[in-house]
Amino acid sequence: MTLEEARFRSLGHLARLEPSFQARARRWYDLMIGTPLLIYCSLRTPEEQDALYAQGRVAGHSGAKVTNAKGTPVMQSLHGYGKAYDWCPLKEEKGGWATAWENVSAYKRGQKIALELSIRHLTWELPHLEDGLVSGWRECVMGGATDGDLMHRDNRPEKIHRKKKFFVEKSK
Numbered sequence: 001m002t003l004e005e006a007r008f009r010s011l012g013h014l015a016r017l018e019p020s021f022q023a024r025a026r027r028w029y030d031l032m033i034g035t036p037l038l039i040y041c042s043l044r045t046p047e048e049q050d051a052l053y054a055q056g057r058v059a060g061h062s063g064a065k066v067t068n069a070k071g072t073p074v075m076q077s078l079h080g081y082g083k084a085y086d087w088c089p090l091k092e093e094k095g096g097w098a099t100a101w102e103n104v105s106a107y108k109r110g111q112k113i114a115l116e117l118s119i120r121h122l123t124w125e126l127p128h129l130e131d132g133l134v135s136g137w138r139e140c141v142m143g144g145a146t147d148g149d150l151m152h153r154d155n156r157p158e159k160i161h162r163k164k165k166f167f168v169e170k171s172k
């Protein structure tokens with residue numbers, strides 16, 4: 001790919017991010033000048049997240065596990081809320097530019113600049129950056145959910161138990 005193509009794709013992904021996070025991500029992208037890079041993932045649909053989750057877990061989906069986050073019944077990745085993106089450094093190769101996943105120093109630079117913008121990185125997933133102003137996906141779910149939604153969205157065992165008890169008491 002050319003650097004122009006990488007820029008076009010990167011800006012396209014930035015445009016899909018949630019507006020308040022997008023402003024900081026754009027600033028990050030501008031400050032990363034001098035480090036050729038590609039933003040290759042941003043907003044994901046629940047179906048896309050489920051497909052990723054299936055990788056390495058379900059027969060027919062080959063390769064290693066890539067994520068612990070499910071897309072349904074509740075989106076467990078900040079990607080689903082437009083509050084995360086994945087990027088990789090690029091290196092010059094045979095007249096074009098190729099991904100340089102091994103360029104740890106570039107990732108370190110990206111993390112340092114990200115921190116100044118309240119953008120969080122993960123220690124176990126170098127390409128991933130996410131909104132440091134939210135605690136995690138649960139906060140995003142709670143933010144936009146009604147009580148009815150929470151009935152099936154929040155399916156932690158202790159919650160289900162409590163809700164069942166509540167309905168038993170009510171029906172007496």
Ligand SMILES: [Zn+2]
Pocket residue numbers: 079084085086127128129
């Ligand atoms: Zn990611």
